[in-house]
Each structure stands twice: as structure tokens, then as C-alpha cells.
Amino acid sequence: MTILQLFAMAELQNRKPSDDKIIIANLFIRYSFLYVKMWGFVFVMINNCSKYP
Numbered sequence: 503m504t505i506l507q508l509f510a511m512a513e514l515q516n517r518k519p520s521d522d523k524i525i526i527a528n529l530f531i532r533y534s535f536l537y538v539k540m541w542g543f544v545f546v547m548i549n550n551c552s553k554y555p
Contacts, residue, residue, distance in 0.1 A: 506533050 510529050 506530065506537075509533060 506529065510526055513525050513529060
């Protein structure tokens with residue numbers, strides 16, 4: 503979650519306070535998908551390495 507918070511803070515500095523909730527929601531959706539994809543890839547790589555040492 504710390505990476506997500508860094509992205510959120512970086513984007514919040516460029517916008518008005520009234521947009522905060524919308525930006526955080528968009529960032530959360532966007533980066534949670536990336537996070538899931540990244541961990542899925544890592545999980546697959548670990549499984550492949552353990553199957554074929």
C-alpha cells in the first residue's frame with residue numbers, strides 16, 4: 503500500500519482538494535489491477551521454477 507500512497511500523493515499535489523476522493527478511487531482501481539497482475543506473474547514464475555529445477 504505504500505507504493506499506492508506515493509502515487510496518490512504525487513497526483514494529489516497537482517490537483518485541487520475537491521478532486522481528492524475521485525483521484526484516490528481511480529488510483530486505487532488502476533494500481534490494484536497492476537499489483538494483482540504483478541503478483542500473479544511472480545506466483546507463476548515461482549511455480550514454474552519449483553516444477554522444473
